[in-house]
Amino acid sequence: MAGTDVAGAEKELRWPRSTPGRIAVLALVAVVCGVFLEVIPGRRGWFDVNIYYETVRSWQHGGRIYDYLRPGTGYGFTYPPFAAVCLAPLGLVGWHAALAIDLAATVLAGAAVLYWLVDPIARRRGWNRWYGFGLVGCLFAVLNPVRDTFSFGQINLMLMFLVFCDYRNLRRGSRFTGIGIGLATAIKLTPALFIAYLLVTRRRRETLTALGTLLGAVLVGFVAMPQQSRFFWTDALWNTDRIGSIPYISNQSLLGFTARVLPQAAEKPVWLVLTAAVLACWARRSRRAAAIGDQRAGFALTGLTCCLVSPITWVHHLVWMLPALLVLADAGLSSTDRARRRRLLAATAGIWVLLVSGLVWLWRYHWDGVGGLLGGNSYVLVALALLPGMPIGEGAERGLTPAQEAAAPAPARV
Template sequence: MIGEKNIEEMNLLRNKEVINFQKVIYIFLLFVLIFSMCNYLIKGIFKTILGFNVDFVTYYSAARVIKYGEKLYDNTVLLKIQRESGLPESEGPMPYLYPPLFAVLMLPFTFMNYTFAKNLWLFLNQAFLMGALVFTWYSAKDKISCIELIFLLFLLLNFAPIFSNLNLGQVSILIFLLVASSFYLFKKRKDFWTGVLLAFATMFKITPGLLIVYFLWKKEYRVFFSALFSLIILSLLSIVLVGIETNYFYITKILLPLARSRIPHPSNQSYLGFFLRLFSNSDFANTLSIAASLITLMLAGFCCRKKVDRSDFRFNLEFSLVITAIFLISRVTWEHHLVWLLFPFITILVYLTEMRKIFLLVALAFSYAFIALQFNYIDPRLAKGIFILAMSPRMYGVLILYWLLVYTLLIFKNEKKKDMLPGIKY
């Protein structure tokens, strides 16, 4: 009897210790979440409200140019309207480098004063971001636990590309929403609307067009032709609304030169930007970038070669790999572009936690840290000797994520037993 009492007391003691440990963990997570929320409010919200949203100023000015029937891509006209409207000014005219149709879609903001329009855009971006995260998560899982929600909020509230988007007044969060929702609809077998949303994303920026090519590679022809048809309709609409000359000017004088651009600035975190900073010979750097891009694309194509049902989680991983590859091979990858990476981060996090692959989770944490943490990597003092390697942290993070996805796809078991991946959606 005495022995049984001792055992019961020991069990009770162990249970209390477990409960106390759980309380400590929950309190720690609560403090982390509070810190993250404060971080987001300061760097994402207050800094945006008080700061100079250079890209939104450009969108707003371009929409006014359309409203007044002036030449959209004339920098002197942009600067003139900017000054006449009492908008904040940068050092010289801020060129508008987006498709004409995007300026048309921004027209409703011109019926408001700039300050109200800027704050409304900030509010809308919060909604876009929440929507993108919901579509991303529910493309992978049917439900979310309290712990998963805390981790999701941590990813969101400390992600530097989000702060860059908000501070600049950028459109990348809206594109992220279109990309995430298009994949969600694809999983739901809504092929027509998948193509439509990808076409809209491509009309804002060209890079989502590579996702359309991915669906062609996977022989998802209904998605591809829906996107192609939508692009044709949107292009015709753009010609009707702003004229064929403006659209021709955009393609020949803006889009094609951008495709040939060589920007060594540290803000460019693509392969090309990395090699241009390392080598003074831009032709040699460009050749290395093309070689690295071809290897990246061929490996991604190899990993995505299998024909799988869209309900298979492998599709989520493949789509994530293509998104990640886009930022490596692009001629220009600014920090704010990387907000899309929340899709692959969440996707592979779901998979690795279900499979309990601790080592790969550590690698994922390093990838996130390289991309999410803020420090002055564009400091010109780093552009000397070996320190120049410190000017490409975002690229390192993207590269780690890319290889993590490649490895995961190469070892991925095309298995649909619930006992293997109990939390993942099929």
């Protein structure tokens, strides 16, 4: 009976065969993208990409990268020197060309990651992959973290691209696995936990590759700007005041959470205890995911944990929650238990609505009371719930090895 229910649901979920149905899907895509393109540009003033641009221009004219501050603010460049080396081409063109390059690279990187995650789901369920990719892309584009990534001109999706290159390489058994993670960590330290993921899942060669790549990139930074490299690794790295206020509502990390809800004397000790518990849960679940061949879940868990344990996790950093959201949705669609299916899909829809809504910003200036506790910390609370609750070994990666998946017949296109 359960199998019949699932088969019926599968039939309902197939993409439209008729021309009017396909036109309706394309119209939805156009409307969502139109809203995205109309609302987003300039809302955050391209703040971060402007800092990247002016920093590398200053460096190319004899300045030091950590001396530049955006006029009227106390904010400047906060990434390792290797990041400035990678961003140096922006300084060779005009501002509008640099902005176009940043946006194009962000779109391409996000599209690649989405395709790698969505295509296996579409193939297994018999969907037309391009309809699936288009619709999920629209749902992805309107998420608050994605909107902020574009409007700030942030590099989050480019870092995800580098990390998920290694996701693909790991599943293919490529000897180049680890290079993308090493480069991403050298550009911005947030993805460093993915190196630990390789280590705790006993991928020794890949771990050494990632560490070697990271070390090589750090050395490039030292060669390019030795004094600024020493300053970063001995001073700037440890000075969180250069990044922003820890209790500010946009910081949806464990440290931001404890800073908002606890007295100052208690926030750091409690943060350390929570961080240790989160890392223990992550390591246990990651090893389990790797043991059954579910690298997608392992990477999704690591992305969530990066956001939780990093001292600063701005809302735009939460693009790392997307893989976990897709894992949750795929497990719901694949479940043969009708009640479980409904629970998982309802959870997916609820988290998506929450991430679209930008709910946390209602407590931008005051985060006290029950509303501030739950609403103002809603993103970090969702990440905490997903860490132990996200399904493993279900959906598109049910413990199959890459060889087994390659041998599996592709579903018929519709």
